[in-house]
Amino acid sequence: MSKAHVTTTINGDVVEYLCEPDQSMLEVLRDNLELTGTKEGCATGDCGACSVSLDGRLVCSCLVLGVEAEGKQIETIEGIADGSELHPIQQKFLENAALQCGICTPGFIVATKALLAKNPDPTEEEARYFLAGNLCRCTGYDKIIRAVLDAAAEMRGAAS
């Protein structure tokens, strides 16, 4: 099977790569492009550890093919911070001790950014339902939800 040539934009950079037609976006990010911040927890779309944004839409990169990225805009965990300045979501995850092992954290942060873009002032229940596709086994979600609501408040404050 010959490889496909793909031109796309990842975290603002124009990127070209060759990939197998059956390679997932997750495999391309991790194996071809060495963007290993995006994690594989299940490869079946059930855990959210591989969450990325594709043209502004939250997706599990394990369920997207690498060839589907052609001409699209992708944002991964590596593109969330502004240079060495942490994004408020990242900062609030740290301040709220919202991670223990940290393997689910990139996916949660990408998903939280997608949530807050849609709904800058979520209730606790809205945050819980939106993030229900991201599994965390360490925290019981309490501190994650607090971090998300805290980040939302901070971002609303900064925006007003």
Place this chain on the structure above:
Amino acid sequence: MLQVDLSFDLQEFSSGLESLEVEATNIRELLAQLDIRFPGLGAKIEKDMAVTINGVIYQETLIEPIEDGSEIYFIPKIGGG
């Protein structure tokens, strides 16, 4: 003199004796004394058991000093998640 109580599973070595007194000043001496009295018992404890001295659990140590009059009990070694 130390007060040593043996759990049910260890009484197989002591022909059913539940408790005894032993003269020892550390765990190594204690196990050596037990092994003299009931061959195999000290080795079994050293391999598979933790030693409790007045309720405090000691695992993987032979050098721990034991004060005279202490109560000794042996339990299976404990791991954890």
Place this chain on the structure above:
Amino acid sequence: MSTNKDYKWVGTSPIRPDGADKVTGKAAFGADKNLPGMLHGKILRSPYGHAKIKSIDTSAAESAPGVLAVMTSKDLPDLASEMGEAGESAVDFRDLSQNILAAGKVLYHGHAVAAVAATSPKLAKQALKLIKVEYEELPVVLEIEDAMADDAPILHENQFTPGGSQDKPSNIAGKMKLPRGDIEKGFAEADVIVEREFTTPTVHQGYIEPHAVTASMSASGHADVWCCTQGAFVVRAMTAKVLNMDVGKVKVTPSEIGGGFGAKTTVYLEPIAVKLSEMSGRPVKMVMDREEVLRATGPTSASVIKIKLGATNDGKLVAAEGTLKYGAGAYKGSPMGPGCMCVFASYEIPNFVVRGFDVVLNKPKVAAYRAPGAPMAAFAMESVMNEMAGKLDLDPIDFRLENAVKEGSVAAYGPKFPAIGFVETLKAAKEHPHYSAPLGKNQGRGVGTGFWFNIGMQSSATLNVNESGSVTLITGSADIGGSRASMALFAAEELGIDYDLITPLVSNTEEAGYCDVTGGSRTTFATGMAVVKASKNLVANMKKRAAKTWGVEVDEVLWQDGQAVPPFSSGKNPMSMAEIAASAAKTGGPLTASASLTAQGAGAGFGVHICDVEVDPETGKTDVIRYTAIQDAGKAIHPAYVEGQYQGGAAQGIGWALNEEYVYNDKGVLQNFGFLDYRMPVANDLPMIDTVIVEVPNPAHPYGVRGVGETPIVPPLAAVAEAVNNAAGVRITDLPISPPRLLAEIDAK
């Protein structure tokens, strides 16, 4: 609760040192390690739950495109059955080896049979299909009591029940008995007796990061291993043993670890990756997928537990009888022992007997899971305690207070308790507003308590002082939930310098002093103790340096707030740590300090959980609507991460109670091998989880620390079940309380 205000750093919750890398995707976990020229290893797994392996033909796979090595158990040394210490508990190395690659027989669906290394994961997977294995299928046995029956299919022809027939092999690999007093007399004194049998399912630890390793064997016979593990030294010990290598020839570098909960204290892939690397001369990377994780790693034991409890009308326990049967999976070694020791450990009961059975089954060999063996035992005992409180018309917490162990009580497992905080924890639960809050329709409340021993074991720590006075702190204890922060807090407190000046590292087996696994809630306790001791050694050294500089006696020098303070009579000014470090070359050379120890006196941890649920009587669905976890931490070093342990353990326990279970078909094939069907709690399944940190200091630790990670998974099973009982008017004895099961209970009323 009580917090010692004398500390500047201990007891605060600063941002963890490794935090920024973990929120930006820079932190390297198990699967993130790549090496030039690396091959990819894949494993062929058994399609049968139980079968004889008649032959394996790997020749077609060996000549397949891109394949550089193929191996089976024949490529591993034949090990004698030998119990050995590797990590935190004894392991039979032959069983370990045969679990890594099946020899002669496959004992569960998913049991590893052969492995391939190829130039891409895809080619490796294609080559697996070319391996021809001839099996003779055998009957499977999946349920504990079936496996104990006389006519059960036998897993191991060479396994005999201790104390039983030595002619007829048996699936009962171990037995235990803990008696006290006279139970017949005890039950005769009882006014009320409750007797129930409980079952709990096989459940998985459910870490999000699958097992992963990259290994490279050099031509000189040195193996370099990178992997996600709770203990690099235990990986080293087990890998060396399974491959018959000297431990000094195996270097293990731990990656960041994406959860373990006990299951990453053993090895599955590492010896295979090293061997494939040796055979191919290339580095080999192996990463499990989720299906492999669920089919062939972890889980913890299913159980069948019978409890009979007798009490007097005034609420005193007088007798108890417990029978605990735990499934070990394919090889002996369920946590039946700790289960037996825990089941009555929280109460003073004058007469009891506990009997335990360790039973092998055609399921994956169990691995440690948070307080191994205790949650199922507590589910049974605490459920009976709740039922008994109801029969006696006593408040469930008052009933427990009446019988709770305290300092000086003789624990059911033998020794006398030193200072413990069960009574304080129960009282804190009773006083918590949650306990007396009103409930609505179809809602119910339950309490459950939990006990765990906690452990000490071996740890080492090294401090290297930089010329600016900042410090690098090296240990070999995997950081699974923020322990770098706790280690830095101890060092900052002892040295009197800022937390930010300390860089804590988790190093490899050739650079760090020996540390046992991060497990058993030992790292903050034991590795923390090594950090405190190393820091004290460093302070003593720095006082010496200052004394030399000033020309005074060392015992005249004080250490205060990160400075050496001279005697007033000397007329000298204090020297800061930075100044001492800057002049170290002139006072004896670089400043370093180390400490190693076998930590003793890990203090027992007690927890009490309060759970409110709402049950939908139409569907049988249970929603947890309020939850509070209260536990004695001894001393919380980093309170936010202590809370995190309470919350995370509670969430795992809630999942165990309500949803999680391994579902097998009658051929022993796991049916729910993904996260969609192996249903762990998600964010909208849970409420906020309130916590109360009780602090009854552990006298054996310089800061009073007790381990906190294990205990929180012990109380939830019974707390949730009792809440459901009270909400729906049922009596739950079997987990999980899934909607169809609860609906059947409601309909049967």
